Amino acid sequence: MTATLDRQLDARTPGRTRPWWILAAAMFVIAWGGNQFTPLLSMYRMHEGLSTTTVDVLLFAYVLGIIPAMLLGGPLSDRFGRRPLMLPAPVIGIVGSLVLSVGAAHEPVLFVGRVLSGLALGLMMAVGSSWMKELSGAPWDPDAAPGTGARRAAMSMTAGFAIGAVVAGLLAEWGPWPGTLPYLVHVVLSVPVAVALLRTPETRAVGARGTLLQDLRIPAAAHRRFWYVVIPVAPWVFGAAGAAYAVLPNIMVDRAGAHPIAFSALLCLIALGCGFGIQALGRRIDTPRSARAVAVALGILAVGCAIGAVAARELTIPLAVAAAAVLGAGYGMALVSGLQEIQRIAGPDDLAGLTAVFYSLSYLGFGAPAVMAVLSGWVSYPAMFGFGVIVAVASLALVAWKWAAHLPEPQGPAVVEDSVG
Numbered sequence: 001m002t003a004t005l006d007r008q009l010d011a012r013t014p015g016r017t018r019p020w021w022i023l024a025a026a027m028f029v030i031a032w033g034g035n036q037f038t039p040l041l042s043m044y045r046m047h048e049g050l051s052t053t054t055v056d057v058l059l060f061a062y063v064l065g066i067i068p069a070m071l072l073g074g075p076l077s078d079r080f081g082r083r084p085l086m087l088p089a090p091v092i093g094i095v096g097s098l099v100l101s102v103g104a105a106h107e108p109v110l111f112v113g114r115v116l117s118g119l120a121l122g123l124m125m126a127v128g129s130s131w132m133k134e135l136s137g138a139p140w141d142p143d144a145a146p147g148t149g150a151r152r153a154a155m156s157m158t159a160g161f162a163i164g165a166v167v168a169g170l171l172a173e174w175g176p177w178p179g180t181l182p183y184l185v186h187v188v189l190s191v192p193v194a195v196a197l198l199r200t201p202e203t204r205a206v207g208a209r210g211t212l213l214q215d216l217r218i219p220a221a222a223h224r225r226f227w228y229v230v231i232p233v234a235p236w237v238f239g240a241a242g243a244a245y246a247v248l249p250n251i252m253v254d255r256a257g258a259h260p261i262a263f264s265a266l267l268c269l270i271a272l273g274c275g276f277g278i279q280a281l282g283r284r285i286d287t288p289r290s291a292r293a294v295a296v297a298l299g300i301l302a303v304g305c306a307i308g309a310v311a312a313r314e315l316t317i318p319l320a321v322a323a324a325a326v327l328g329a330g331y332g333m334a335l336v337s338g339l340q341e342i343q344r345i346a347g348p349d350d351l352a353g354l355t356a357v358f359y360s361l362s363y364l365g366f367g368a369p370a371v372m373a374v375l376s377g378w379v380s381y382p383a384m385f386g387f388g389v390i391v392a393v394a395s396l397a398l399v400a401w402k403w404a405a406h407l408p409e410p411q412g413p414a415v416v417e418d419s420v421g
Helices: 002-012 019-035 038-047 052-061 063-080 082-086 088-101 107-135 148-174 181-199 212-216 224-251 260-279 292-314 317-345 351-375 381-401
Strands: none
Touching: 019 088, 019 107, 019 148, 019 181, 038 052, 038 148, 038 224, 038 260, 052 063, 052 107, 052 224, 052 351, 063 082, 063 107, 063 351, 082 088, 082 107, 088 107, 088 181, 107 148, 107 351, 148 181, 148 260, 148 317, 224 260, 224 292, 224 317, 224 351, 224 381, 260 317, 292 317, 292 381, 317 351, 351 381
16 A cells, blocks of 8 residues: 555655656557558558468457457456456557567468457457556546546547557558568557556555456446447447448559559558547537437548548549548547547446447447458449448438436446436
8 A cells, every 4th residue: 555655645746757648658659550551451462372362360369359458458447446357458559569570481380470460459449448547546546527437538549550550551561571570569669668667656455345246247248328329329439439430441452553552551540540639629519418429420430430431432542531530539539538438438337348348349340341352342432421421321311319318327436226217
C-alpha cells in the first residue's frame, strides 16, 4: 500500500510525467505493430505471389489472437489488476514483429506472427483502455473531464494504427529489405516503451474476490443500452477501417500506377487521419443524455459506404480517397462513441470485461475484407458497398429508436435490473 501511495503522489508531483502519457505511448506502439501489416498486403500479393484471399485471411488472422486476449485479459485484469495483464503486451508485440520479419515467403510464419500481434493488441485494447480511463481521473489526473479516458485511448490507438501503416508502407515501397525493415523499426520503437511501462502505477484494487469463473462473467453485457446502442455500432468500427484501407487499395491496385504499396499506405493515412481528427471532436458530439454520438457515427458510415459503392464502380483515385476519408471518419466516431457508452454502462468490477466484449464485436468487422474477397466472384464490390449502406441505415434506425432509453446512472455502474430478457 505504501508503494502504491508513493506512486500516486509521484504522479501528482509537478514536473513528473503523467502516468497516462506512458500508457498512451505503449498503446501507440502496440497499435503500430498491429496495423503495419496492412499496407504490405500489396507487396505480398505482387512480390511473394500470395492470392488476394490469402492476404486478406492473414489480415484477419490476428483476430484469432485479439479476441481470446480481450475476452480473457479484460476480466482477468478486473480480478488481478491492470499491470500484470498489460505489461506483457508490448513484449508480445515485439516477438510478433520479429516473427513477421522472417516470414515474407512463408505463409505459416506470417500467420503465427499475425496471431502474436493480435494477442498484444487484444491485451492493449481491453486492459489498456480500462487502465487509461482510470489513469485519466483522480488521483492520477484529477483535472481530466469525464470521457477523457475514452478519447485518450481511442486517439492513442488510432495514431498508432495510422503512423505504423504509413511508415511500413513507405519503407516497403522505397526502403531496403521491404519484408523485414518495417517490422524491425517497430521493434526498435517498442523496446524503450516496454521498459517505461514498468513505471505506470496500478489503478485496480486487488482483494478477496469470488471464483475466477464468476469474474469471467460480465453482468453489464446484459444491459439493454449495450444491446440497443453499442452492439449496432460495434462491428462497424473495424469493418469501416478494413473497407477503407484493405478493400479499396485492392480494387484500385491497377489504377495506383507504379507505387501500389505507397497508395495503400496513403489510404491508411487518410482514413485513420480522419478517424483521429473526428475523435478530437468527440467531447462536443457525445452526450450522456442520448445516443447522439453513435447516431452520428452510423450516419457517416452510411455516407462512406455510398461513396465506396461509387468509387468501386468508377475506379477513380479521387473517389477512392473520398471514400477512405469518410469511412475513416466513421471508424473514428464509432470507436470513441462506443467506448464512451461502455465506460458509462460498466461498473468498476467489469469495466475491462465489457470493454473486451465491445472490442471483440468490433473486430468481427475486420473479417469484411476477406468475406468481400470471397464473394467478389459472385457479387460486385459496388453491390456489396450498397448493401453496407442498407445495414448502416438499419443500424441507425435502431439506435434512433432507443435514442435516450435505458440510460445508465450518472456514476456509470450497470443496473442489473435493466437487462435484456
